[in-house]
Amino acid sequence: MEKWPLGVFASIDAGLGVHLDVAKELGVPTVHLHAPSKASRTPEKAQEFLARLKELGITISVVFGGFEGESYADIPTTARTVGLVPPETRAARTAEMKEIADFARQLGVDVVALHVGFVPHDKTDSRYGDAVAVTQEICDHCKANGQRLHLETGQESPEGLLQFHADVNRDNLFINFDPANMILYGSGEPIDALKKVGQYVRSIHCKDAKWAAKPGEEWGAEVPLGEGDVNMEAFLRTLHEIGYDGPLTIEREIPQEPARQKEEIGRGVKLLEELRAKILG
Numbered sequence: 001m002e003k004w005p006l007g008v009f010a011s012i013d014a015g016l017g018v019h020l021d022v023a024k025e026l027g028v029p030t031v032h033l034h035a036p037s038k039a040s041r042t043p044e045k046a047q048e049f050l051a052r053l054k055e056l057g058i059t060i061s062v063v064f065g066g067f068e069g070e071s072y073a074d075i076p077t078t079a080r081t082v083g084l085v086p087p088e089t090r091a092a093r094t095a096e097m098k099e100i101a102d103f104a105r106q107l108g109v110d111v112v113a114l115h116v117g118f119v120p121h122d123k124t125d126s127r128y129g130d131a132v133a134v135t136q137e138i139c140d141h142c143k144a145n146g147q148r149l150h151l152e153t154g155q156e157s158p159e160g161l162l163q164f165h166a167d168v169n170r171d172n173l174f175i176n177f178d179p180a181n182m183i184l185y186g187s188g189e190p191i192d193a194l195k196k197v198g199q200y201v202r203s204i205h206c207k208d209a210k211w212a213a214k215p216g217e218e219w220g221a222e223v224p225l226g227e228g229d230v231n232m233e234a235f236l237r238t239l240h241e242i243g244y245d246g247p248l249t250i251e252r253e254i255p256q257e258p259a260r261q262k263e264e265i266g267r268g269v270k271l272l273e274e275l276r277a278k279i280l281g
């Protein structure tokens, strides 16, 4: 595959991504797929999806796990509801994440990813050890499937993420780097963070955002690609420097406005094509 094929975050029947026919219209050859609902995670459905993808000429590079009850309404709600950290839902979601990894294997996809949740910054907090243990458990399940696990960035500073990565201590654990999340959550300047964690970055989201007045307390604002504070050219140049050659996967989460979502992603595709030509020559 060429360096930096374009991609988009897509979904079939669950999650925030665009539908596969929209991915086709956008002309992108790869997608990050939000895992479909449980009813659709069967070997028969996997074969159907694969036939449909073949027809569309699209490859899935990553399957993303997501769970019912997750809400990104604001930072405290995200901390309370997202990923494998909240104790009330951890056991059920861990089991579901393993099912999602097994479904990804049926699709022939060797990478699964998720927002693990807000890992406590204080290592003596018992929930820190719980987050390490559950991530090890998922990594080991993925390893047996011949898969890698990618953690979505956002909640942790680059230093916190490196510490967590070291504490989990699994050779199939990597990072899905989302520069906009660093701004939205106020967890660090994205280009600097990418340089720090670059050795573990194996997939990315092309997403843009503006800093909040009080970063870390209030949400920043997600905006169309190229209109925020990430600096897409610097982002791509840094990816080039760290030797990243995987897909450039656009994520734009406004599913309530599908027409605007498609138009904005279309502009994002053009921007990335221009930058790719400029940087790679």
Ligand code: MG
Binding pocket: 152, 178, 181, 205, 207, 251
């Ligand atoms: Mg993302």
